[in-house]
Amino acid sequence: MEEDALNQSTAAEADISLHMLSESPSGSVVIYVVPESSTVLPEGVSVYVGQRRTALLRAGGQMRVAVALKEVLASLETWIKQVLQVMSFSHGDITAALSDRVRPGDRSREGLADSMRAFKSSPGYEITFSLLNPDPTSHLLHWDVEAAISSYIQPLLSKMAPVANFSIDSQILYYAVLGVNPRYDPTLNAYTLNADSLSHVINPVEARLGSSAASSNPVLNFLLYVPDSRHSPLHITDHRRHTVPSNAFSSPRWGGIMVYNVNASGTELPVDVHIDMRRVMGVFLPQLRLMLGVQSAAPPPGFLIGPCGNAGLADWELDRLMWTRSVENVATATTTITSLAQLLDQIGNIVINDNIAEQVSSAVASLQLAVGQLEVGNLGLAMQYSKEAILQSERAFFDPSLLHLLYFPDDQKFAIYIPLFLPMCVPILLSLLKMASEVRQRPGQGQAKKD
């Protein structure tokens, strides 16, 4: 049956038919080694990475029939290592996940950029899409964001449900202007925003975005800006003065902004504009993937990565995300509990209630379970235990009862007791001194008397 599947004409179809045969468990990678003569892989491609957890590897020319398994594996070793680096996590991924606790010199430059771009692991995220209309008198904007979200964004988030909870909002803001005045470029016959000035764009807008009033989860903001007729059309240029084709940029750990140019045809104000949500979501979806931690490094030569499927996320990418997030959660929970212990060492005054002690011990138990599940490879359970560990450790560390007797300085105790005991001690000390001098004199007198 697998032979039939592998005899399909293209790799994509082979991939699909292999899926119908068996479902590989989470955290695993299945590599099918096809002979060199097989036509399922196109020319020049040695490895095809599918959208689920399988890969098709073309055997090298030195394969002979009736060779021992050990030699077969030895010859494929480098290829298999590369496949695992692409499909599963690598040393670089783990150090990126532990980026706060690892020295900066140990990381590669790309790993550094990726880890700084993605949000830190959190049990939930809020995603907000905002449409900015700086001039409602000239443009009347219509966007069908509800349908766009349910068809483009929701499948991705449903697939990522084991990683975190997501809640989505959208809003339209009027009279919202960007913080930078775009300059007119006669060569392009358009207004331009340079990449250097992009960091100043967000500030005045952020005050109006209304970051979530009702929850403490981190917020991802995606802004769609329609420039007013005086600054139309507006393009974003990079450092080399070339216009960016998607006309969008993203800010690490904050969100993305896209500029949507409108042809202001028609003399009757306001102009009715229907926004093409497909183009917009085509820009926001990759930004969302990057910000949630799905890395997209360039594959090594000879690799072909298959399309992602409806959800926009391949299974092996999800597995890799779960590995790195679980490790990050375990590290964060460990750091929190260790800080609590160090705090207790330094300040002896803190009162630890029984419920906090229970939280700490259950956090430690969850951590041990999570690490155990990671060793075995059960990603779902490991993720769950690590999330519980984080929740309990944070609850124990930030409990308000810890602060109750924190400020009870020692000098106040001295100030109360010294005025009472010091005057009492003075006559005692004096008489002690007198007694000591008498005792010293008495042996002398005893001697004198004896004589």
Place this chain on the structure above:
Amino acid sequence: MAAFRSNIFMLAFFLCGFSVFVTGDFQEELVIKPLHSGDIYASFQFRTQWDTDFLLGISHYRLFPKSLGQVISKFSVRELHISFTQGYWRTMQWGQPFLPSPPGAELWVWFQDTVTDVDLAWKELTNVLSGIFCASLNFIDSTNTVQPSASFKPLGVGNVTDQRFLRYAVLPREIVCTENLTPWKKLLPCGSKAGLAVLMKSEKLFHSSFHSQALHIRPVCKDWQCKSTSWELRQTLNVVFDLHTSGQGKREWSLFKMFSRTLTEACPLASSSKVYVDITDNPQGELFELSPATPLVSQAVVLGDGRTYSVYDLTDHATFGQTHSLNVLLRWRAAEREMLRPLLHGERYVAGYGLQTGEIHTLVYNNHPYRAFPVLLLDTVPWYLRLYIHTLTVTSKGRDNKPSYIHYQPSKDRLQPHLLEMLIQLPPNSVTEVTVQFERALLKWTEYTPDPNHGFYVGSSVISALVPSVVAMDTNNTQERPLFSSFFPCKEESTYFMRIYTEPLLVNLPTPDFSMPYNVICLTCTVVAVGYGSLYNLLTRTFQVEEPSQGLAKRLANIIRRLRGVPLLT
């Protein structure tokens, strides 16, 4: 039993259908009313209506602010009313306000009946609201929250009247300033960039006798058949400018003089944007002159009286004239006539002497010449003024007036305040006095505020009444009505609903002397040291024989002899 229950239901507000809003979801209006004392009263109202069900997971906002939508859906709020007021509304000089509010901050919320733990939801809601409005609403806790049984019935559509889901709290000490105005303005769809909100400049608004900003969220009927409901958000701002501080003593008011801005355009998102000027006392223009002239005149029945208004429609470009700006100017020609006394009026004060006991007196005036009507009086007194309810007396015209309904909830120390609700029938043309004696409590030493403080505030009493009206009220809501006349729902033609607030009280509590711990330590240590030291010395002293020393005169003589070099005396 049945009689006063029916009285209560008379005062309970069932909603009649609201008018059909054919065009759009956002309306704004400004009402300018010159007052008899020379001051001028401006009232802004912004109304956003939205057909949605907040209980779904994803919400997509257009005109409704996202932060309030998230609050409503997370805490399952059915109605929310919050107001921030600086100053006290002087009913005898200014008449009745369109939307009354007590000094300080007031918050009352009706939760949906699906909420299981209302106290927890209330606590989280007050904290979230204090973040949204930059106010210190987090001081609202169980010591100043009550559940009124009859006074604050829902103003929106719906039939949940179980008071377990109602919470009411007032912070009389809350100060209102620009930091509260800015987030309030941010909730408007056009912000403060277009429409009537450009007039809200904080330098002028806070330089006034009375300033109140409020926010009301409630479900309303979508049309007069009331088959489905939609959410209504009303933001109101009432301000009274004083003749002498803002007006420089001249009886001439204009938009520029009041707000230091003029109007240039309507908010493009608004379906209607109007300015109303009250010209009821000025039918032929003999009292004051209004410019620019406008042909639109509208009649409305508001606060039981039929009033006439000149209307400026800002969505019509012709209103702005050649200069592209609108500055409404009122210039007085003749002196004012006397003002009609308002029908219902309340006062409150503390009587008594010393720091142990006192008496709270509440006076309610019914100035109608021949009609009697009932009022609901709600009193919330903090726990540290211990009321003696057996001394509660209600007298009208010198005779005892027994209330037909009393609901009293005693206080618990540091847990909940006193709640007193009474339904009193006011005889015509009379003063009703409600007195109750109290005793001041001694607080724990950490509960006292730092030394330079005013004292302790007691929140205003709330008097709710259905007052007989001079003109037949309009219960038919199928046509458009201005926003200021459609806030309180009406059921009957002959009465209209009114709520007035009395002054807040300021009481001093007996304060102990906080230097006593220091005094005690010094005294005790001195006594112990001296007493113990002497006793110890007595017990442990050893006596030795010593030569008697010379007398003082001989010693002085020896000193002089030593100096002279002469041999010493023995």
